[in-house]
Amino acid sequence: MSRKTSISKPPAAFHQGPQNSCHLSGASRREFLQKTTLLAAGAAATTPLVLPRMVHAAGSGLIRIGLVGAGGRGTGAAINALQNASYPEVKLVAIADAFAEPLQRSLKAIQNQCPQKVDVPPDRQFVGLDAYQKLLACELDMVLLCSPPGFRPMQFEAAVKAGKHVFMEKPVAVDAPGYRRILAANALAKQKHLAVAVGHHLRHETKHQEIIQRIHDGAIGPIQYLRAYFNSGGVWFRPRKKDQTEMQFQVSNWYYFVWLSGDHIVEQHVHDLDVMNWIMRDQHPVEAQGMGGRQVRTPEWAEAQGMGRGAVGEIFDHHTVEFTYPDGAKMFSFCRHQPGTWMSFSEHAHGVKGSAAIEGHGAAQLWTDGKKTQEWKRDKDGHQVEMDDLFAALAASREYNEADWAANATMTAILGRMATYSGQVVRWDDAVQSQLDLSPPAYTWDAQPQPKPLPDGGYPCATPGLTKAW
Numbered sequence: 001m002s003r004k005t006s007i008s009k010p011p012a013a014f015h016q017g018p019q020n021s022c023h024l025s026g027a028s029r030r031e032f033l034q035k036t037t038l039l040a041a042g043a044a045a046t047t048p049l050v051l052p053r054m055v056h057a058a059g060s061g062l063i064r065i066g067l068v069g070a071g072g073r074g075t076g077a078a079i080n081a082l083q084n085a086s087y088p089e090v091k092l093v094a095i096a097d098a099f100a101e102p103l104q105r106s107l108k109a110i111q112n113q114c115p116q117k118v119d120v121p122p123d124r125q126f127v128g129l130d131a132y133q134k135l136l137a138c139e140l141d142m143v144l145l146c147s148p149p150g151f152r153p154m155q156f157e158a159a160v161k162a163g164k165h166v167f168m169e170k171p172v173a174v175d176a177p178g179y180r181r182i183l184a185a186n187a188l189a190k191q192k193h194l195a196v197a198v199g200h201h202l203r204h205e206t207k208h209q210e211i212i213q214r215i216h217d218g219a220i221g222p223i224q225y226l227r228a229y230f231n232s233g234g235v236w237f238r239p240r241k242k243d244q245t246e247m248q249f250q251v252s253n254w255y256y257f258v259w260l261s262g263d264h265i266v267e268q269h270v271h272d273l274d275v276m277n278w279i280m281r282d283q284h285p286v287e288a289q290g291m292g293g294r295q296v297r298t299p300e301w302a303e304a305q306g307m308g309r310g311a312v313g314e315i316f317d318h319h320t321v322e323f324t325y326p327d328g329a330k331m332f333s334f335c336r337h338q339p340g341t342w343m344s345f346s347e348h349a350h351g352v353k354g355s356a357a358i359e360g361h362g363a364a365q366l367w368t369d370g371k372k373t374q375e376w377k378r379d380k381d382g383h384q385v386e387m388d389d390l391f392a393a394l395a396a397s398r399e400y401n402e403a404d405w406a407a408n409a410t411m412t413a414i415l416g417r418m419a420t421y422s423g424q425v426v427r428w429d430d431a432v433q434s435q436l437d438l439s440p441p442a443y444t445w446d447a448q449p450q451p452k453p454l455p456d457g458g459y460p461c462a463t464p465g466l467t468k469a470w
């Protein structure tokens with residue numbers, strides 16, 4: 001990112017409280033929040049709280065959920081929440097999306113799956129870039145934040161200030177200022193005893209949990225090096241519509257713009273990078289160096305496909321990074337978006353006594369002396385289990401917070417992008433202090449986000465050796 005960015009703040013109006021008010025029949029929000037706020041371990045004896053289970057028995061234990069970002073994952077997350085195996089008294093009561101079309105599509109899909117658990121009348125359907133603020137003004141107890149990652153720090157902070165329990169998708173930020181904002185908001189969430197879950201579903205898959213426990217128990221000895229892969233053919237493109245502003249085009253095609261997705265090393269590969277940190281006992285790397293670029297998914301390729309040069313946005317189609325952990329262990333990370341190439345979504349650990357191989361959505365295997373010694377098949381889908389676990393914690397009034405290690409996973413991926421974009425060795429301590437803020441000058445449809453399109457309709461991408469990436 002050669003562009004110079006200062007710390008740009010949204011205009012004051014953007015931070016003002018929402019003007020609308022929406023009301024839900026039933027227990028008052030204040031009353032419910034008192035009842036569902038999680039008990040601090042040490043505060044149990046002094047805090048006059050009613051456990052949700054007892055609230056439920058008294059007939060007022062409904063957990064009211066609002067969905068922000070009603071795309072593919074938001075729709076899935078809402079269904080997972082409504083179908084959770086731990087706490088049946090849940091209802092989706094509000095939806096917010098930047099655009100009307102996905103909101104309606106999502107509402108229909110959720111209603112089809114969970115007809116008894118959806119109560120989202122037109123006055124609790126909010127559209128626009130400020131829709132999340134209107135949703136937060138509703139009487140609800142939990143929000144699912146599933147909009148593009150660039151909005152996450154701002155929306156998470158607002159949700160915590162409003163006193164809502166949160167499920168938010170990964171990654172949780174796209175730049176270092178966003179990472180710091182997540183950590184600060186999470187400190188407040190802990191003070192308020194709010195539950196915070198993050199969509200790192202692999203943390204909730206039995207095969208990952210059991211093999212990583214075996215690694216921590218010494219099954220493969222001290223770690224020498226790790227490998228992580230998220231190689232795929234790439235993702236969707238949403239054609240530019242007539243009369244769309246540049247902001248509308250970029251938000252619609254969020255994947256291809258760094259201020260919105262962080263690039264695919266952050267958006268997708270963060271899953272594997274989190275597993276790497278988890279294997280390293282929730283440490284993060286101290287340094288990274290790498291390379292990457294735009295080799296196949298180029299503006300010329302997009303033009304030849306009839307999509308226009310802007311269809312590939314500004315992100316790379318491959319990144320390779322060597323990360324170093326505090327004890328000197330190396331982690332080699334690969335992610336690629338090139339059709340027709342070798343695909344892999346997997347994590348690998350190599351120790352002095354053996355190795356471990358984990359397929360993201362497949363089996364996990366332990367190896368010693370060239371022989372497979374143990375294997376786990378994939379059990380339940382972590383996307384459902386992560387919701388079961390979250391609601392189980394709420395039902396038990398147990399503290400639940402996944403945001404600190406999730407933020408470090410996001411920052412690990414951002415560190416990797418800083419390395420591939422710049423071509424330099426980047427230290428964690430420098431990266432987290434970065435003032436390079438990618439957010440747009442305003443959150444309005446007529447604002448001009450970075451990057452600006454070139455005269456030929458394409459967008460510039462980072463140039464290693466020239467780009468200042470942190």
Ligand SMILES: NC(=O)c1ccc[n+]([C@@H]2O[C@H](COP(=O)([O-])OP(=O)(O)OC[C@H]3O[C@@H](n4cnc5c(N)ncnc54)[C@H](O)[C@@H]3O)[C@@H](O)[C@H]2O)c1
Pocket residue numbers: 068069070071072073074096097098099102103128129131132146147148149151169170171199200201251267268
């Ligand atoms: N955990 C997983 O396995 C997994 C899988 C897929 C996606 N995700 C994550 O979920 C998030 C969404 O991805 P997706 O695949 O659903 O994308 P998507 O494009 O299908 O959905 C995103 C939705 O957010 C809406 N949106 C955009 N800006 C918004 C704003 N400011 N406020 C409210 N809504 C806004 C869009 O209109 C769209 O409907 C991303 O962070 C992605 O990384 C996680």
